[in-house]
Amino acid sequence: MDNSKITLTLSTSIKETAKKRASSDGLSLNAYILKLLVEDLGDSGLVQLPEMKNIIRSLGDKPKGSEFTVDSLYARRDWEAMDVLKRRLIGRVFRKNLDHGLYPGIEKLKTDTSNKHWYKKL
Numbered sequence: 001m002d003n004s005k006i007t008l009t010l011s012t013s014i015k016e017t018a019k020k021r022a023s024s025d026g027l028s029l030n031a032y033i034l035k036l037l038v039e040d041l042g043d044s045g046l047v048q049l050p051e052m053k054n055i056i057r058s059l060g061d062k063p064k065g066s067e068f069t070v071d072s073l074y075a076r077r078d079w080e081a082m083d084v085l086k087r088r089l090i091g092r093v094f095r096k097n098l099d100h101g102l103y104p105g106i107e108k109l110k111t112d113t114s115n116k117h118w119y120k121k122l
Helices: 010-026 030-042 054-063 078-083 084-098
Strands: 105-111 117-121
Touching: 054 084, 054 117, 084 105, 084 117
Parallel strands: none
Antiparallel strands: 105 117
16 A cells, blocks of 8 residues: 555644544544545445554554564563454454554564564654
8 A cells, every 4th residue: 555644734622632532442643534534435444443542552652663563562461361363353453454554653574484473663
C-alpha cells in the first residue's frame, strides 16, 4: 500500500473529542481518522479488538529504533494467559491494521525461523 501524508487543522475541542473516541476504540488519533475515512469509502477492512488498546499504549512507550514482536507489547503473563488462537488472531489483526496504515512509524522487518514477525518503530 502506498501511503500519502495529509495535514488537518482541527479546533481544540474537535481534536480532544476525536482523541477520546479514538482512545475508546483503542486507536491513535491518526488511526481513528483513517478508520473514519476508510469506513466512509466503503472498505471496512480494519479490525478492532479490545486487546488493540494495549498495543497502541505499548507502541507509544517504545523508543524510536526499537525492534519488537507483538507478544513483547504485552506483559509475559498476560500474553501466556491468552489461548493460542487469540494470540494468533492478535498477530494477524496487528499485521492487517499495519498494512492499512494504522500504525504510522512502524515497519515490518522480518519473519524469523519460528514464524514470529518482527517490527521496528521508526
